[in-house]
Amino acid sequence: MSENKLKVESLSAWFYEKQVLNQVSLDFPDKKVIAIIGPSGCGKTTFIRCLNRMHELTPGAKVKGRVVLDGKDIYTEMDAMEVRRKIGMVFQKPNPFPNMSIYDNVVAGLKLMGIRDKNLLDKVVESKLREVGLWDEVSDDLKRSGAQLSGGQQQRLCIARALATDPEVLLMDEPTSSLDPSSTAKIESLVRVLKNHATVIIITHNVQQAARVSDYTAFLYLGDLIEFGETKKVFESPKNPLTEKYVTGRFG
Amino acid sequence: MNYKSNSFFEKLFKSTLKIAALIVIGIFILLFYSLVERSIPSLSQNGLEILLGTSWDPNFEIFGGAPAILGTLFSSAIALVFALPISLCIAIFYTEYGPVRLRPFISGVMDLLAAIPSVIYGIWGLWTLSPILKINFQEPIIASIGFIPLFSGPAYGLSIFLASLILTIMITPIISSISIDIFSKTPMPLREGMFALGATKWEVIKNVVFPFAKRGVFAATILGLGRALGETMAVTMVIGNSYIWPFKSISLFSSASTITSKIASEFPESVVNIIHNSSLISLALVLLLISISINFVAEIISKKSAGRLNV
Numbered sequence: 001m002s003e004n005k006l007k008v009e010s011l012s013a014w015f016y017e018k019q020v021l022n023q024v025s026l027d028f029p030d031k032k033v034i035a036i037i038g039p040s041g042c043g044k045t046t047f048i049r050c051l052n053r054m055h056e057l058t059p060g061a062k063v064k065g066r067v068v069l070d071g072k073d074i075y076t077e078m079d080a081m082e083v084r085r086k087i088g089m090v091f092q093k094p095n096p097f098p099n100m101s102i103y104d105n106v107v108a109g110l111k112l113m114g115i116r117d118k119n120l121l122d123k124v125v126e127s128k129l130r131e132v133g134l135w136d137e138v139s140d141d142l143k144r145s146g147a148q149l150s151g152g153q154q155q156r157l158c159i160a161r162a163l164a165t166d167p168e169v170l171l172m173d174e175p176t177s178s179l180d181p182s183s184t185a186k187i188e189s190l191v192r193v194l195k196n197h198a199t200v201i202i203i204t205h206n207v208q209q210a211a212r213v214s215d216y217t218a219f220l221y222l223g224d225l226i227e228f229g230e231t232k233k234v235f236e237s238p239k240n241p242l243t244e245k246y247v248t249g250r251f252g
Numbered sequence: 253m254n255y256k257s258n259s260f261f262e263k264l265f266k267s268t269l270k271i272a273a274l275i276v277i278g279i280f281i282l283l284f285y286s287l288v289e290r291s292i293p294s295l296s297q298n299g300l301e302i303l304l305g306t307s308w309d310p311n312f313e314i315f316g317g318a319p320a321i322l323g324t325l326f327s328s329a330i331a332l333v334f335a336l337p338i339s340l341c342i343a344i345f346y347t348e349y350g351p352v353r354l355r356p357f358i359s360g361v362m363d364l365l366a367a368i369p370s371v372i373y374g375i376w377g378l379w380t381l382s383p384i385l386k387i388n389f390q391e392p393i394i395a396s397i398g399f400i401p402l403f404s405g406p407a408y409g410l411s412i413f414l415a416s417l418i419l420t421i422m423i424t425p426i427i428s429s430i431s432i433d434i435f436s437k438t439p440m441p442l443r444e445g446m447f448a449l450g451a452t453k454w455e456v457i458k459n460v461v462f463p464f465a466k467r468g469v470f471a472a473t474i475l476g477l478g479r480a481l482g483e484t485m486a487v488t489m490v491i492g493n494s495y496i497w498p499f500k501s502i503s504l505f506s507s508a509s510t511i512t513s514k515i516a517s518e519f520p521e522s523v524v525n526i527i528h529n530s531s532l533i534s535l536a537l538v539l540l541l542i543s544i545s546i547n548f549v550a551e552i553i554s555k556k557s558a559g560r561l562n563v
Contacts, residue, residue: 085450
């Protein structure tokens with residue numbers, strides 16, 4: 001396995017005529033947490049949605065450039081469904097399927113893959129819910145609707161759902177932006193553990209959060225990648241004055 | 253605080269609303285009462301024959317309503333069986349697969365179809381659809397599998413089958429346009445959540461859109477069923493208004509009657525015979541009871557599913 005899990009080569013993206021990403025090139029190292037920071041509207045969300053081909057679901061969306069997962073171009077050598085199974089995603093607002101139980105939410109991805117073995121599914125449900133720290137809170141009634149949980153629990157359920165298929169890369173789009181501090185803390189400590197088996201790419205609005213959870217940080221500004229490097233370096237000795245201004249809270 | 257001056261208008265407003273609500277209830281009670289009252293002569297003379305009797309002869313004061321009641325239930329049920337899948341296909345195509353540019357055209361045609369007065373469907377069914385069906389559909393089928401009683405001859409054109417078809421065409425725009433509304437209200441985050449797990453478009457429709465839309469589509473179906481049960485003009489024009497189906501001939505190509513076609517075609521002449529008139533009104537009462545019970549059952553089912561879904 002190459003050291004870089006996911007390589008992005010001069011990636012540009014548009015909505016209709018409006019360009020939102022401009023020639024971004026970036027290599028994501030394997031089994032690390034990479035934070036994407038930048039002010040609102042800088043293209044962070046579009047950027048990670050290009051990494052699992054969610055961007056193309058939006059009307060008027062266009063992409064140019066290459067995204068390579070383990071040597072394979074996800075746009076030309078894989079189909080979108082395969083890409084999304086290998087590159088999981090957690091959204092800004094928790095979105096458990098309201099018509100499904102907690103159990104069925106966790107195994108939704110496995111069922112799409114045609115896995116029906118009850119023992120296997122049971123095992124996955126328990127291990128993934130334990131991993132996200134939800135097992136003790138919900139194990140008494142897994143038949144409950146996922147929508148009945150609190151916001152923080154819902155988000156952890158969504159993380160368990162994304163992890164159930166053992167994705168190699170996990171994309172997280174501001175996963176704590178709608179949560180209270182204690183839920184946020186739980187998810188942050190979870191992110192630090194997740195890198196043991198996946199590359200985690202997390203967008204955050206909160207510069208301190210990036211500093212707390214990530215090994216590497218990428219700073220995007222108006223669709224351009226301004227700086228990318230080890231989080232420590234980006235925060236302590238940024239190369240670009242814009243980065244310095246942003247991480248010290250002088251704009252954004 | 254000018255709370256006091258407001259409170260007069262507040263009260264006036266409230267009582268206006270109350271009166272409007274009471275008027276609706278009052279009209280329903282009055283309507284129900286007069287149907288019952290005017291059904292009594294028939295019910296006291298012939299009892300439950302209006303439900304169970306299979307023949308109808310005003311000259312001998314025989315008024316059995318079963319063929320008309322079954323005609324109503326059957327033609328509406330067939331219409332629903334055809335219209336529901338067609339409507340779902342239209343709604344899926346419109347919201348999920350069809351080009352966005354085509355949408356105004358499709359919904360325009362839907363609205364137009366829903367707005368056509370039923371007498372026009374009747375004329376079209378009578379003059380255009382009936383001969384086409386007779387030659388291209390009924391006759392070949394009768395010739396090939398006519399030995400099956402359900403498809404036996406002769407081919408009249410006007411038939412319970414044609415009535416069901418016209419009803420299908422009439423209720424499809426209703427069910428599909430409501431389904432389109434509901435499908436397109438499926439929350440984007442839920443769709444994307446399913447896509448992000450590697451789902452195909454169809455899997456997203458099956459696992460997210462359908463469960464979300466289920467209750468609404470059910471309600472749309474009940475609305476369509478109500479329309480089909482009560483439809484009078486178009487059905488009267490294309491069903492043939494005979495009383496042979498289903499007891500003398502079970503064939504789908506046989507002419508038949510529904511409650512509404514029976515009432516519409518005989519009401520004017522019935523005024524000379526009070527039992528004849530009262531029997532037609534009893535049929536109307538049966539139709540009203542059918543509609544009420546369907547709405548009642550639908551309400552219960554949709555409440556139950558609401559409880560289960562927690563939505």
